[in-house]
Amino acid sequence: MSRRGTVDSVERTELLELLSPGGLGLLDSLPPYESKGDVLALVAALRKQGHSPELVSAVLTQSRLRRKAAAKFGDFAPSMLFTEAGLEQATRLRVASLHAGRFRDAGLRHVVDLGCGIGGDALALAGLGLTVTAVEADEVTAAIASFNLAPFETAAVVHARAEEVDLGTADAAYLDPARRTAGHTGTTRLTDPNDYSPSLGFAFGLGERMPVGVKLGPGLDRELIPAEAEAQWVSVGGQLTEMGLWFRELARPGIRRSALVLGETGIDELTAAADSPDAEVGELGGFLLEPDAAVIRARLIGDLARSLDARMVSGGIAYLTADEPPHTPFATAFRVLETLPADEKRLKKALRERGIGTLEIKKRGIDIDPATLRQRLALSGPESATIVMTRVAGRHTTLLVERLARP
Numbered sequence: 001m002s003r004r005g006t007v008d009s010v011e012r013t014e015l016l017e018l019l020s021p022g023g024l025g026l027l028d029s030l031p032p033y034e035s036k037g038d039v040l041a042l043v044a045a046l047r048k049q050g051h052s053p054e055l056v057s058a059v060l061t062q063s064r065l066r067r068k069a070a071a072k073f074g075d076f077a078p079s080m081l082f083t084e085a086g087l088e089q090a091t092r093l094r095v096a097s098l099h100a101g102r103f104r105d106a107g108l109r110h111v112v113d114l115g116c117g118i119g120g121d122a123l124a125l126a127g128l129g130l131t132v133t134a135v136e137a138d139e140v141t142a143a144i145a146s147f148n149l150a151p152f153e154t155a156a157v158v159h160a161r162a163e164e165v166d167l168g169t170a171d172a173a174y175l176d177p178a179r180r181t182a183g184h185t186g187t188t189r190l191t192d193p194n195d196y197s198p199s200l201g202f203a204f205g206l207g208e209r210m211p212v213g214v215k216l217g218p219g220l221d222r223e224l225i226p227a228e229a230e231a232q233w234v235s236v237g238g239q240l241t242e243m244g245l246w247f248r249e250l251a252r253p254g255i256r257r258s259a260l261v262l263g264e265t266g267i268d269e270l271t272a273a274a275d276s277p278d279a280e281v282g283e284l285g286g287f288l289l290e291p292d293a294a295v296i297r298a299r300l301i302g303d304l305a306r307s308l309d310a311r312m313v314s315g316g317i318a319y320l321t322a323d324e325p326p327h328t329p330f331a332t333a334f335r336v337l338e339t340l341p342a343d344e345k346r347l348k349k350a351l352r353e354r355g356i357g358t359l360e361i362k363k364r365g366i367d368i369d370p371a372t373l374r375q376r377l378a379l380s381g382p383e384s385a386t387i388v389m390t391r392v393a394g395r396h397t398t399l400l401v402e403r404l405a406r407p
Contacts, residue, residue, distance in 0.1 A: 014061075015144075018059065018081070019143070019147065023058065026055065027059040027063065030042070030060075033060075039060060043056055062082065072092045072120070073090075073093050081144045083140065083144060089176065090117055091215060093123070095234055095242070100124040100125045103125065103211075106172075107249075108171040108211055108249065110132075110169060110170050111133075111172050112133045112170040112174070113133070113135060114173055114174070115137070115162050115177060116135060116157070117145065117176060118141060118148060119134055123148060123149060125155075126149060129154065131155075132152075134149060134156065135157075135158045135160055137160065142157055162198040163198055171211065172210060172250065175198065175213070177198055177214070208247075211248040218234075218240045218241065218294075218297055228247065230246040230256055230258065231245055231256065231258070232260055233297040234262070237262070237263065240294055255273065261292050261295075270300050272300055272303055276299060278301060278302045279306055279320070280312065281312045281315055281393065283311075283393075285322050286324075287321065287323070288388060288401055289319065289322060290331055290332045291318055291320065292331060304320070304328070304330050309324075313390065313391070314365065314390070315394070317365045317390055318364060319388070332406065333403075334386070334399075334401035335401060335404060336401055337402055342396045342398050348377050348378075351379055356381050357379050357380045357383065358379075358383070359385055368389060386400075387400055
């Protein structure tokens with residue numbers, strides 16, 4: 001038997017043990033997962049109670065994954081099951097709920113989730129009362145999706161390949177193509193979109209025939225984006241998480257580019273009919289703005305600049321500058337305190353004179369490694385600071401800045 005076959009066999013055995021009434025009861029009885037040291041003691045205790053090695057391994061793995069999943073699934077995480085790879089690729093429930101709202105608002109009642117993984121997006125769709133057929137090619141992952149979707153009468157899981165499913169009764173489809181190698185742990189990211197499962201060609205072809213949503217990595221080559229699709233880049237808490245492509249009824253009229261920003265207290269969106277032209281380059285003002293990564297990827301920096309009466313600091317550099325304090329959820333703002341020397345020796349001297357020992361280094365348009373530079377600067381002192389190393393009007397410049405709170 002091949003190594004992959006052996007791994008699959010072990011995973012099936014552990015899953016069977018886990019899904020038994022005794023297995024699920026044992027999992028729910030465990031204390032919150034804390035440290036590896038605590039786990040070693042817990043393993044010994046569970047084995048002493050007579051539980052099999054497979055069951056002990058399975059429940060402890062799930063306990064660890066449930067804790068990790070809280071960031072994506074919140075209060076739902078303690079009642080769900082996961083695989084390492086499935087959790088890695090799963091959509092945050094907060095974002096999945098927004099996706100589900102698109103289908104509901106478009107009047108689409110039966111959605112086929114092709115490649116449902118552990119069932120995160122299907123859970124959000126079913127939670128809005130939509131009928132969901134969740135399709136998953138991997139046997140173990142399909143079983144886990146079935147468990148996670150069991151509370152919803154309108155959801156059903158099918159163990160099959162996405163390309164083989166009959167979509168005759170469906171109103172729409174949602175796809176989250178696998179962008180990692182096969183398996184449940186130790187997977188690696190696929191760099192060629194042709195290797196995704198299902199392929200982009202299959203997903204885009206489906207989008208020509210029916211309403212379709214496709215979740216992809218935010219760094220997908222923009223040349224691959226179909227002209228008829230609405231492309232939406234999503235950031236959560238400042239972290240760029242995904243790009244969604246929406247076809248036919250799911251694409252909003254007049255919108256082909258969108259930056260959706262989910263903060264701690266709200267949701268904000270910047271939209272346009274196309275990429276926006278950059279703003280004019282102008283003189284450095286009293287404030288520096290770093291656009292959210294979703295705005296940068298959506299190429300809406302120019303629109304953001306014009307809405308704030310801001311300007312570019314230099315051509316091709318994704319920093320803006322303004323004369324007044326900006327109030328926007330679409331950028332991190334800094335007050336410019338002073339311009340420091342760009343030369344490393346003089347910069348080191350200037351920072352030491354200011355007693356700066358803790359330094360945040362931001363950079364754009366300059367070929368430096370912040371960690372290496374910080375080590376070479378060898379700073380010590382009681383003060384902390386942030387510097388921005390970039391080009392201003394085409395010249396290498398170092399700015400000492402103060403971060404402003406986001407609105």
